[in-house]
Amino acid sequence: MSVERLVKRYGQALVLDHVSLSVAEREVVALIGPSGSGKSTLVRCIHQLVPIEGGAVYVHGELQGFERTDGGLRALGHRAIAAQRQRIGMVFQQFNLFPHMSVLRNVMEGPVQVLGESPEQARAYAEQLLDRVGLLAKKNAYPRQLSGGQQQRVAIARALAMRPQAMLFDEPTSALDPELVGEVLAVVRDLAKQGMTMIIVTHEINFAREVADRIVFMEAGRIVEQGPARETLAAPKTERLRTFLSRGE
Ligand code: ADP
Numbered sequence: 001m002s003v004e005r006l007v008k009r010y011g012q013a014l015v016l017d018h019v020s021l022s023v024a025e026r027e028v029v030a031l032i033g034p035s036g037s038g039k040s041t042l043v044r045c046i047h048q049l050v051p052i053e054g055g056a057v058y059v060h061g062e063l064q065g066f067e068r069t070d071g072g073l074r075a076l077g078h079r080a081i082a083a084q085r086q087r088i089g090m091v092f093q094q095f096n097l098f099p100h101m102s103v104l105r106n107v108m109e110g111p112v113q114v115l116g117e118s119p120e121q122a123r124a125y126a127e128q129l130l131d132r133v134g135l136l137a138k139k140n141a142y143p144r145q146l147s148g149g150q151q152q153r154v155a156i157a158r159a160l161a162m163r164p165q166a167m168l169f170d171e172p173t174s175a176l177d178p179e180l181v182g183e184v185l186a187v188v189r190d191l192a193k194q195g196m197t198m199i200i201v202t203h204e205i206n207f208a209r210e211v212a213d214r215i216v217f218m219e220a221g222r223i224v225e226q227g228p229a230r231e232t233l234a235a236p237k238t239e240r241l242r243t244f245l246s247r248g249e
């Protein structure tokens with residue numbers, strides 16, 4: 001997936017200033033940067049949760065949100081956009097599970113309602129995914145009966161149930177008590193090992209160093225520095241990244 005010269009404004013504020021970023025298949029990118037630098041906005045634009053003012057987003061080479069016509073670009077309709085969005089899974093800081101559904105139903109719902117899978121097929125795959133995130137034993141529980149870390153693992157299983165080609169994580173552990181962070185990161189680490197293409201917005205620098213192929217550092221709506229994870233974190237080239245890392249923001 002990639003973005004080219006992406007521009008996003010909120011009112012007068014230029015929140016993404018011609019951002020270009022290309023993520024290869026099976027690559028894991030950790031997106032870091034100070035609060036307000038545009039990290040969430042970037043992943044939201046990729047997932048078409050917010051409209052863009054300029055530039056382009058591509059997933060598997062396919063332009064997102066628009067079609068090319070003789071006269072230029074024309075916005076796609078809701079259905080076409082929904083179909084494109086399904087190909088990417090997104091996990092947010094807040095888990096947003098359906099509170100009135102069991103864990104199993106939460107994971108089955110999208111495949112049955114949206115992908116048209118049979119309940120049997122959806123259930124079998126949901127159980128497989130819940131096993132993978134270590135929560136098969138909780139399949140009949142309701143979200144309120146789970147810890148935050150468990151809810152976030154269900155949210156990851158739910159996203160995976162849609163068989164996404166890539167995953168976006170927006171600070172998946174920052175709403176969690178410290179002791180619950182590790183179990184969620186373990187699931188993300190496992191996904192990385194299995195070759196899932198991912199952009200992970202995170203403040204967990206140690207995790208980023210270990211799991212990401214590449215670090216992308218944003219500030220004020222721009223990518224200020226990027227490079228291989230270990231080298232970039234060990235020896236930042238810009239003063240700004242050096243300062244950011246030394247502050248432990
Ligand atoms: P980050 O995730 O790096 O903390 P965000 O992408 O959330 O940064 O925000 C980037 C900038 O855009 C900030 O200045 C923020 O205040 C602004 N912003 C984000 N979302 C909105 C919105 N819905 N309306 C207005 N401004 C917003």
Ligand code: MG
Binds near residue numbers: 039040041171
């Ligand atoms: Mg954010």
